[in-house]
Amino acid sequence: MITEKLQNAINGQITAEMWSANLYLAMAFHLEVEGYDGFAHWMKKQWSEEMEHAVGLAEYVIKRGGTAKVDKIDVVPEGWGTPLEVFQHVYEHECRVTEMISKLVDLAVAEKDKATQHFLMGYIAEQIEEEATSKGILDKLKKAGEAGILVLDSQLGQRA
Numbered sequence: 569m570i571t572e573k574l575q576n577a578i579n580g581q582i583t584a585e586m587w588s589a590n591l592y593l594a595m596a597f598h599l600e601v602e603g604y605d606g607f608a609h610w611m612k613k614q615w616s617e618e619m620e621h622a623v624g625l626a627e628y629v630i631k632r633g634g635t636a637k638v639d640k641i642d643v644v645p646e647g648w649g650t651p652l653e654v655f656q657h658v659y660e661h662e663c664r665v666t667e668m669i670s671k672l673v674d675l676a677v678a679e680k681d682k683a684t685q686h687f688l689m690g691y692i693a694e695q696i697e698e699e700a701t702s703k704g705i706l707d708k709l710k711k712a713g714e715a716g717i718l719v720l721d722s723q724l725g726q727r728a
């Protein structure tokens with residue numbers, strides 16, 4: 569059985585993952601308006617992935633005898649700029665999420681909950697990928713001219 573403290577902290581992360589989902593959906597809409605259909609497609613995939621993260625956390629809490637909560641989601645920023653600016657935000661955001669998950673691990677250690685530590689390691693592994701992927705795209709955008717950005721837009725439009 570999960571402790572109430574850990575349950576509440578994971579519920580907070582469910583809210584954070586849903587906020588991330590909204591963030592990426594807002595970015596998708598912005599990029600679509602700007603004519604970057606490929607980047608927009610990539611962001612929509614990211615949006616659904618974040619919802620899966622939220623649901624995965626909820627299912628874990630329930631499996632451990634806790635109560636999962638869908639809480640109020642704060643409004644996400646707007647007024648995004650170029651694809652480079654957008655992906656700079658994505659990378660920085662994912663680094664912050666890694667810190668959040670890391671703090672959850674610290675709490676699971678403090679609560680001596682090995683099962684939750686084990687479960688959260690999957691989320692840590694996911695964050696390694698999220699950081700690397702967004703940094704990879706950001707690095708390419710930094711090097712690309714306008715034509716290169718359109719090639720990258722087309723490539724990211726292939727994300728399965």
Ligand code: MG
Nearest residue numbers: 585588618621
């Ligand atoms: Mg996530």
